[in-house]
Amino acid sequence: MDATAKPLRIPPQMAVYAEEHKVFDILQKMVQKLLIDRPEDPIQYLLDHLRKDNDxxxxxxxxxxxxxxxxxxxxxxxxxxxxxxxxxxxxxxxxxxxxxxxxxxxxxxxxxxxxxxxxxxxxxxxxxxxxxxxxxxxxxxxxxxxxxxxxxxxxxxxxxxxxxxxxxxxxxxxxxxxxxxxxxxxxxxxxxxxxxxxxxxxxxxxxxxxxxxxxxxxxxxxxxxxxxxxxxxxxxxxxxxxxxxxxxxxxxxxxxxLSKPRSLAPYTPRILLCGPPGSGRSLQAALLAKRYDLVNISCGQVLKEAVADQTKIGQLIEPYIENAQQVPDNLVLRILADRLSRLECSTNGWVLHGFPRDVEQAGMLSDAGFVPNRVFFLDIPDDVAVERLSLRMTDPVSGERYHSLYKPAPRVEVHKRLQRNPADSEEKVQARLDMYHANADDLEEFYDDIFHVNADQDPYTVSEFIESCVVNPLPKSVPEERPLP
Structure with missing residues (x-):
């Protein structure tokens, strides 16, 4: 990390390594043991403590x-x-x-x-x-x-x-x-x-x-x-x-x-939201970002911002965006890596949705050093997803989004000018659902300690469950038999 280079970036591998090897928890435990036992030779005591490997x-x-x-x-x-x-x-x-x-x-x-x-x-x-x-x-x-x-x-x-x-x-x-x-x-x-x-x-x-x-x-x-x-x-x-x-x-x-006690070690949330279209990933990401000051990263939005800013890589992906084609994975990853490695993401944490969509993309994201520490799969029935998406419309004047069942337009004149996104037709929504289901099982196997969330309920109930999983430590696994020396 070069403090003279702007913008300042913290390599993502630092946080992943510290969390994977419990660096801060080890330091906390060693200080705690020192204050309790007060040994004559603290250095040798700490070395002996580390050799025991029994925290x-x-x-x-x-x-x-x-x-x-x-x-x-x-x-x-x-x-x-x-x-x-x-x-x-x-x-x-x-x-x-x-x-x-x-x-x-x-x-x-x-x-x-x-x-x-x-x-x-x-x-x-x-x-x-x-x-x-x-x-x-x-x-x-x-x-x-x-x-x-x-x-x-x-x-x-x-x-x-x-x-x-x-x-x-x-x-x-x-x-x-x-x-x-x-x-x-x-x-x-x-x-x-x-x-x-x-x-x-x-x-x-x-x-x-x-x-x-x-x-x-x-x-x-x-x-x-x-x-x-x-x-x-x-x-x-x-x-x-x-x-x-x-x-x-x-x-x-x-x-x-098997639950872990709360730790005083620094914890930076790196949250990945997966789920079918219409499962509420964007809403849950916005709620999490607002409550915990996380950086809300929507893959689709980041790509559009790159095009709007006319960056070099934005110019490369512009034809794909204009023609509604899938942007190559390597270009998507370059843009996401640039966004995720910024200082605010490294210090505040992030919530990512819209990427990865399959296990190959998940592997690329992991190889780049961006490993989530909480992965949520928002589950809803297909018919609910189709109902949520195919009946939603947008007011071109105000930009407000409405839904025929859950949030109808307040006035007749507003209802008359509502427009439906062609991508929200039942056929296209079902095609996106089929694509999601084709990759969901492999994605679940790729990530450890995933959480399944019933997203077919009040969004704030869903949010409360997600928050409880974010703030509480992951449970311990049942220890394997360790042979005595």
Whole structure:
């Protein structure tokens, strides 16, 4: 980038590279870790942090009252996300260390293990290679506000906190039906999850602490502590109704934990709107541009401006425009590249529509460095598209556009002078629709993480959905199994 050259242009590859490799997120995370851990040697600490390459691994706490399904949900999460399952019980039995021995000494004496010791135990366990590389799900901790603050202070705070909820009467009924297998440690229920194997049935025993009185006391203790926990984890917490089928609960939990927290990293929208003729791309682009100060780039309009300005390339494409012929892709790309690389597009972001129309054009746009970070396909039935376009007319005096059904002319004299664009005849609209459908599937495969939008509804409802997808981070993909070194 040459600051002395005018007009100033920022290479599009800079923003694409920074976003693809999460440059700003990495810097933000490193600064955050430095301020929490305050190492003696910051440079070596940062190098070690980068080698771990674990900023994206799941770090989840699953909380809830007794019998809310914490254990079941934590196991299902670990299975789906391929992460380590941590409970207070296996923290004391995973391996022998000085901290484990100290905690067991309290337990042997019948004393409560101090919160500070629990926090150090968890910190020690989270430093193990399986938790570092794959991530973890911590079940049933923290149980108090003080324990949550200790997790935050020692750098062991989760990225997502799931709190399961259900009415107390439901929880008491669930808890009283619990049975455990002393051999395997598996938990069953007399009503909801009874084993089929008669041998397992005979082996089941009633666990301690499940009477109605004991469950009620535990619920009182939980309700006394949960408000403090909700307060300190308010930004990363989701409360989910556990009084519904297990798979429905899991679906909601997975949707939450796969969502990314809001980042402070710079974000420049690069939005591509695709859709058949009449789907409302121009209107949605105008609404987005107005709301977020984006540059609205209509391919057809940019070509007409080039012709009107009598630029060299505009003179080349003028015969194609005058004869209603398709402008060669290489000339279109040159004009679009010039427009998209201007400073206002690089700093404010852009919304593009009308190009690409097929996968070859999409490849050319990508090769030129202009890669959208949000791609929307506006979907409408063909008959709706034909109705929208074939019945629209324009007032040659005022330039106002009207529609026979949705926006009729206000006066008879205005209606008499309305003119219809020959390109909006039903035959020509259907031909454009057929061309769109012939290329739509390939375009969808070309781009990752596309959004389909039902455009056959109020345009402001469509706009709200598009905006929600623009401002919210893309969800995480389910992590692949990562082998331990």
């Amino acid at each position: 994206e691994v799941p770090r989840i706490c699953v909380l809830g009252p007794p019998a809310s399904g914490k254990h079941t949900m934590a196991k299902l999460l670990c299975k789906h996300l391929n992460v380590t399952h941590l409970t207070l019980e296996n923290l004391l039995s995973s391996d022998v260390s000085v901290l484990v021995e100290e905690a067991l000494s309290y337990k042997d004496k019948g004393q409560e293990i101090p919160d500070a010791l629990w926090a150090r135990l968890i910190q020690e366990r989270l430093s193990k290679v399986d938790c570092v590389k794959r991530g973890w799900v911590l079940e049933g901790f923290p149980r108090t506000r003080e324990q949550g603050l200790l997790l935050q202070m020692n750098g062991s705070s989760p990225d997502h906190v799931v709190v399961l909820e259900a009415p107390d009467i439901v929880l008491i009924e669930r808890n009283m039906g619990k049975r455990t297998d002393p051999t395997t440690g598996e938990v069953y229920h007399t009503s909801f999850d009874w084993p089929d194997d008669p041998a397992v049935q005979r082996n089941l025993v009633e666990p301690e602490g499940i009477t109605e009185e004991e469950t009620g006391q535990n619920l009182l203790r939980y309700h006394r502590n949960i408000p403090g926990i909700l307060q300190i984890f308010s930004n990363i917490l989701r409360q989910i109704n556990a009084d519904q089928p297990c798979m429905d609960v899991l679906s909601q939990v997975l949707t939450f934990v």
